[in-house]
Amino acid sequence: MAAERVVVVMGVAGTGKTTVGRLLAEALGVPYAEGDAFHPAANVAKMSAGIPLDDADRVPWLDAVGAWIRARCGGGGVVAASCLKRAYRDRLRAAAPGRVVFVHLTGDRALIGERMSARTGHFMPVSLLDSQFEALEPLQPDEPGVAVDVTGSPEEISGRALAALRAGGA
Known part of the structure; x- marks a missing residue:
């Protein structure tokens, strides 16, 4: 994978975006950014209250993630960001045309719900998982990226993602 690309690790809450990202x-030797850190406080409060974000809520977040991506062009990076809808991914690609590739972490709703229930200290409640699956628009064939199943350990998942990227998903 070319070092000047930025990898966006995407998927519904609980798929392991942060850990895999x-x-x-680390494996690519590039900076990492946590997409949740780009959310305005109002978004975090809304999600913490169990209220899904709407498209308007996501605009400042997407623009902040896009700015981070743009700043990494030429050096590469990895950012974890849900990017559930194609329009969100299009907005990030527009921030750095030809420089963004996605790793879509996919998995069974039951497994992801179980993992979300086991984690502590995160603002996203399990009650929002169904809304995440409802909003999800998987990567399309014309979008640069790969889909990677989340069964297995984080090391296995990231290994599959890295292999897929190196095999041409980037």
Whole structure:
């Protein structure tokens, strides 16, 4: 995978975007950013209250993630960001045309719900998982990226993602 590309690790809440993203960044030797850190406080409060974000809520977040991506062009990076809808991914690709590739972490709703229930200290409640699956628009064939199943350990998942990226998904 070309170092000047930025990998966006996407998927519904609970798929392991943060963990897999960090492992990918380490393997690629590039900076990592946590997409949740780009959310305005109002978005975090809304999600913490169990209220799904709407498209308007996501605009400042997407623009902040896009700015981070744009700043990494030429050096590469990995950012974890849900990017559930094609329009969100299009907005990030527009921030750095030809420089963004997606790793879509996919999995069974029951497995992901179980993992979300087991984690602590995160603002996203399990009650929002169904709304995440409802909003999800999987990667399309014309979108640069790969889909990677989330069964297995984080190391196995990131290994599959890295192999897929190196095999041409990037």
